Amino acid sequence: xxxxPIATLEFAPLFSWLHEKLQATGLSETWVATVSYxxxxxxxxxxxxxxxxxxxxWERKISAHVQQRFGPMRHGWHGWYQTxxxxxxxxxxxxxxxxxxxxxxxxxxxxxCFVASFLAYVAIPWGDGLIVADLxxxxxxxxxxxxxxxxSLLMAGWGSNNKYALLGGMxxxxxxxxxxxxxxxxxxxxVLFVGSMSMVDxxxxxxxxxxxxxxFKFPFGPIAFITYIIAATAEAxxxxxxxxxAEQELVAGYNVEYSGMKFAMFYxxxxxxxxxxxxxxTTLFLGGWNGFAFIPSWIWFLVKTLGVVLLLMLFRWxxxxxxxxxxxxxxxxxxxPVTFANLILAxxxxxxxxxx
Amino acid sequence: xxxxxxxxxxxxMGPQHPSTHGVCRLVLTMDGEKIVKIEPVIGYxxxxxxxxxxxxxxxxxxPMMDRxxxxxxxxxxxxxxxxxxxxxxMVIPERAEYLRVIMLELNRIASHLLFxxxxxxxxxxxxxxxxxxxxxxxxxxxxxxxxxQRLTYNYIRIGxxxxxxxxxxxxxxxxxxxxxxxxxxxxxxxLNENPIWLKRTKGVAILPKELAIAYGVSGPNLRxxxxxxxxxxxxxxxxxxxxxxxxxxxxxxxxxxRYLLRLxxxxxSIRIITQALDGLPEGDIKNKKSRQTxxxxxxxxxxxxxxxxxxxxxxxxxxxxxxxxxxxxxGASFNHVQVLPHFGTDMLIADLVANFATLxxxxxxxDR
Numbered sequence: 001x002x003x004x005p006i007a008t009l010e011f012a013p014l015f016s017w018l019h020e021k022l023q024a025t026g027l028s029e030t031w032v033a034t035v036s037y038x039x040x041x042x043x044x045x046x047x048x049x050x051x052x053x054x055x056x057x058w059e060r061k062i063s064a065h066v067q068q069r070f071g072p073m074r075h076g077w078h079g080w081y082q083t084x085x086x087x088x089x090x091x092x093x094x095x096x097x098x099x100x101x102x103x104x105x106x107x108x109x110x111x112x113c114f115v116a117s118f119l120a121y122v123a124i125p126w127g128d129g130l131i132v133a134d135l136x137x138x139x140x141x142x143x144x145x146x147x148x149x150x151x152s153l154l155m156a157g158w159g160s161n162n163k164y165a166l167l168g169g170m171x172x173x174x175x176x177x178x179x180x181x182x183x184x185x186x187x188x189x190x191v192l193f194v195g196s197m198s199m200v201d202x203x204x205x206x207x208x209x210x211x212x213x214x215x216f217k218f219p220f221g222p223i224a225f226i227t228y229i230i231a232a233t234a235e236a237x238x239x240x241x242x243x244x245x246a247e248q249e250l251v252a253g254y255n256v257e258y259s260g261m262k263f264a265m266f267y268x269x270x271x272x273x274x275x276x277x278x279x280x281x282t283t284l285f286l287g288g289w290n291g292f293a294f295i296p297s298w299i300w301f302l303v304k305t306l307g308v309v310l311l312l313m314l315f316r317w318x319x320x321x322x323x324x325x326x327x328x329x330x331x332x333x334x335x336x337p338v339t340f341a342n343l344i345l346a347x348x349x350x351x352x353x354x355x356x
Numbered sequence: 357x358x359x360x361x362x363x364x365x366x367x368x369m370g371p372q373h374p375s376t377h378g379v380c381r382l383v384l385t386m387d388g389e390k391i392v393k394i395e396p397v398i399g400y401x402x403x404x405x406x407x408x409x410x411x412x413x414x415x416x417x418x419p420m421m422d423r424x425x426x427x428x429x430x431x432x433x434x435x436x437x438x439x440x441x442x443x444x445x446m447v448i449p450e451r452a453e454y455l456r457v458i459m460l461e462l463n464r465i466a467s468h469l470l471f472x473x474x475x476x477x478x479x480x481x482x483x484x485x486x487x488x489x490x491x492x493x494x495x496x497x498x499x500x501x502x503x504x505q506r507l508t509y510n511y512i513r514i515g516x517x518x519x520x521x522x523x524x525x526x527x528x529x530x531x532x533x534x535x536x537x538x539x540x541x542x543x544x545x546x547l548n549e550n551p552i553w554l555k556r557t558k559g560v561a562i563l564p565k566e567l568a569i570a571y572g573v574s575g576p577n578l579r580x581x582x583x584x585x586x587x588x589x590x591x592x593x594x595x596x597x598x599x600x601x602x603x604x605x606x607x608x609x610x611x612x613x614r615y616l617l618r619l620x621x622x623x624x625s626i627r628i629i630t631q632a633l634d635g636l637p638e639g640d641i642k643n644k645k646s647r648q649t650x651x652x653x654x655x656x657x658x659x660x661x662x663x664x665x666x667x668x669x670x671x672x673x674x675x676x677x678x679x680x681x682x683x684x685x686x687g688a689s690f691n692h693v694q695v696l697p698h699f700g701t702d703m704l705i706a707d708l709v710a711n712f713a714t715l716x717x718x719x720x721x722x723d724r
Contacts (some may be wrong), residue, residue, distance in 0.1 A: 067486040158553070163367045167705075239480060240552055249705050251374060320552045321480025323706040324389055 028187035033157050034261035044121050048272055058081045059313055066317040075142040086292055086344040093260035098161060103258070106159035109152045110258065110265040116148035116153050117269040120276045125199050134250045138199035139187055139284070143180075146235070146276060149269070150176040153244060153254045156266070160257035170255025175234055178243075178331040183231035186224040189346045190284045195320035204287030212346030220346040225285045227339045229311070232277035234331075237270065243324050278308035364517055371400045375478045375709045376603055380418045380693065380720025382708070389704050392723060394697040398690075401723040409683045414440055414514055417680065421670075422508035424685055425721040431663035433512040436595060436683070437673040439659035443652040449640040452516040458529070458632045459499075459511060460594075460661075464530075465536065466495040467664035468618045471595075471716050472543060475615060479556050479711035491539050494532040515646025518579040521589045526633055528672040533626050539623060548616070549712045557611035561699050561711035564609060565639045571695040574688050575666025577715055581609035587662035598635075599628045614714040615616060621664075625626055651678055665716055687721035 018039065022032045057072065057080065062069025072079025097106070122145075123138040129216040135141050150173055157169015191197055193203045193214070206212050214221045219228035234241035245253030255266045263326065282288060282304040372382040379400035385393035405424055409417045421436045423427040434456060441448065448456075473488025496506045502521050503511040511518050547553045563573065568581045578585055586603040588596040604620035606613040654676040660669035666688025673682040692715045699711060 063482070067483050067484065068490060165367060167367075170391075239482075242480070243706075247539065249375070249709050309461050319481060320547075320550065320556055321706075322552055323556060323704060325704065326555050 005041065022146060039171055044132060045118060048118060048121060050273055052268045052271040053083045053087065055275060055309065056204060062310070062313045063317045066314070090260055090264040095260040095262065100161045102159040102161065105155045109156035109159055110262045112155065113149055113152035113269045114265040116145060116152065117276065119145045119271040122277050123199050125203055125283065125288060127293070127296065127301055130298055131200060134198055134200045137197045139197045139202070142280060143187065144186060144332065145272065147176065147180060151276040156258070162257050165252045165254050165256045168244045168250045172237065172254060174328060175243060178328055179231045179234035181337070182227055182331065182335035182339040183235060185336070185343050186228040186231065187284060189220050189224040189343050192346055194348055199283055201319065203283055203290065213265065213285065213290070215285040220342055221285060223338070223342045225281070226255040227335060228281060228285070229301060231335065232281060233312055233315060236274045238279050238312055239242055240319040240322050241327060242321060273354060274312055275305065278305045278312065281308045362387070373423055375712065376475070377712070377717055380717070380719050381723070384705070386705070391703045391705060391708055392701060394708065396693050396696055397698055398693060398722050401538065401719050403724065405724050406683050406685060407681060411679065413678050414680065417579060417647050417683070418513065419508065419510045422510060423720065424724055425687065425718060427506050427718055428463045428467045428664050429617045430459045430512060431511065431661060431668055435461060435659055435661045435668050435670045437512050437514045438661065439657050439670045440652050442657045442659055443655045443674050445513050446643050446645060448643060449516060450637045451639040452641045454636045455517050455521065455641065456512060456627055456630050458596055461629045462495050462498060464664045465622050465625045471618055471710070475713040476547060478709050479553065481547070481553070484543065487543065489671055490684065491536050493536060498525065498529055498532060501528070501666065513642065516640070516642030516649050520641050522632050529629070530632060533629060535628055537623065540619060544619065554612065556710055557615060557714070560611045560707050561703065562608065562610045563695070563699065567695065567698060568609070571698070572691040573695055574691065575664070576617045576621060576660065577614055577666065577692060579603065579605045580613040582607040587660060591660065599631045601627050611710050611714040649678070651676065656723070665718065685724060687724065689717045689721040692717050693722050
């Protein structure tokens with residue numbers, strides 16, 4: 001029956017308290033479920049906004065230390081509330097719009113981008129049982145919903161009535177569509193072994209210590225992990241695949257005409273996307289919430305995810321950018337053959353029952 | 357249903373664009389990502405320096421020359437002084453010549469370090485930019501120590517230099533050179549074998565020998581195309597004939613060679629400075645005739661030197677008065693902008709950015 005998520009050990013008292021209070025008001029079961037989903041959604045939204053804010057700060061600090069700088073230092077200890085101040089600044093800013101934009105498309109692009117990036121968290125398990133809805137097609141749903149970003153980028157490119165933005169939008173469409181294929185193939189390798197698309201089932205299949213995680217469990221794991229990370233970097237528009245917003249070529253790419261809060265929505269969505277792809281990598285390959293018993297599962301999840309985020313950030317600050325044709329070449333001539341070969345080999349092994 | 361068709365469109369790259377190194381406008385006719393035609397439009401940074409100099413005394417012209425190309429302003433000051441000295445047939449004290457060579461070569465290193473950072477950034481690697489600036493800072497500190505300025509130095513005077521190097525300069529300079537030559541291997545390790553870097557620069561925007569000569573390309577860009585031509589050797593000025601150094605040359609003429617050649621040049625400049633510091637004589641730093649009221653006798657001359665971008669020349673006409681009658685400068689970047697549309701048509705916008713960066717074009721030198 002459970003509309004309500006199975007709460008973890010750590011969060012169980014809080015959630016059951018809320019649930020009891022709601023039922024005590026005498027509302028029907030549907031209303032209780034609706035209210036609890038709204039509450040849950042707000043919690044996820046709040047946590048994610050916080051995560052995005054801190055990822056911005058973290059990225060600035062990491063880039064600074066890679067480049068032998070300090071980064072933000074003025075607001076609080078090592079500038080810990082710098083991004084909050086930046087967000088306030090962006091809120092205050094005038095929303096400059098151009099005269100000849102396509103009004104509807106221009107307005108809705110950042111909204112779609114923002115919402116699509118949040119929607120993935122419906123099916124991502126933050127900890128043992130800490131999931132909004134354990135969909136039986138979890139990973140498929142996440143893959144589908146994150147691809148919505150590309151529509152918003154295309155819309156931004158078209159609606160801005162700017163040639164740089166249009167080029168950026170077209171580039172992002174080509175890129176994300178191409179890298180979706182190897183990404184899906186490497187995800188399928190794991191789905192094949194688990195036999196389920198539910199994110200919770202995938203994590204439960206990796207219960208135990210490091211050798212049970214899919215990155216180490218069998219030889220297909222590492223290959224799938226590496227190809228997934230490469231595709232995810234492209235999916236999140238990060239260097240070396242950041243051609244949609246290549247600053248030195250397209251000024252800022254698709255978001256060149258956006259300012260103020262609309263720009264902030266794109267910016268936040270970018271960081272949340274990065275967190276999403278890292279969370280998927282954690283769930284599929286790094287054992288999700290599994291870890292030592294005495295540390296809460298959600299901490300394990302966060303630590304692993306932030307580890308993957310760190311990896312993506314280090315990519316950004318150490319690599320040059322690929323050219324658009326080289327990027328496509330890499331996807332179609334290298335990534336797709338490798339991931340498909342990996343997937344086919346894995347299915348043969350699975351069919352013959354030779355895996356351990 | 358209307359038939360689907362494609363059409364070319366025009367993109368104005370600049371005058372305000374992150375990678376045009378100043379205010380250059382490139383009118384690009386594009387077919388999707390491909391560039392069909394490039395048309396440079398210059399003049400956004402024209403400050404009429406040549407005209408202004410006609411109303412300044414010779415000594416007042418030197419800070420004006422600084423502004424012609426602020427990345428290597430020492431060489432601009434030097435080439436103007438050289439022209440004036442040639443007209444006045446002035447003798448430069450030994451120590452002043454050595455100091456000039458030290459400063460010129462330090463400035464060349466600073467310029468190439470800036471090139472390293474900016475090129476890497478234009479190709480998308482954001483970190484080398486700050487690494488390049490970090491080492492450039494050491495040199496800029498040395499300049500600040502000597503003449504109090506960090507960008508526009510006003511140091512070289514007609515007949516000498518404005519002041520002697522302070523105590524401790526030599527040790528600090530040697531230390532800086534040691535650090536730079538150590539860091540150079542870091543730079544090479546960061547980019548030279550990086551597959552993405554190689555893909556972006558190798559075989560991209562090849563400048564053939566004949567084209568380079570036809571358009572008057574000079575400096576590192578010419579040497580990367582396989583022509584060993586350096587004014588320090590081919591038309592020696594100052595005391596460059598006394599030092600033992602090589603003129604690096606590379607043969608492919610692509611972006612990668614242009615980038616490597618500049619790293620090679622840094623090593624050669626370090627060699628020259630070390631020799632100059634070793635042989636630095638005692639004595640005057642200025643000719644006695646070098647005063648604020650300097651007057652050149654009537655006459656005209658063309659002085660040219662090799663600065664970090666290529667041939668930098670000054671054509672100076674004097675009518676014997678306090679002010680020059682006409683000053684015409686020749687900047688290498690002007691020719692490099694001119695050759696830009698002739699690199700072939702199979703370029704993408706990303707290649708154009710890489711090409712613009714590795715040609716090391718700087719706009720103030722083009723517009724003056």
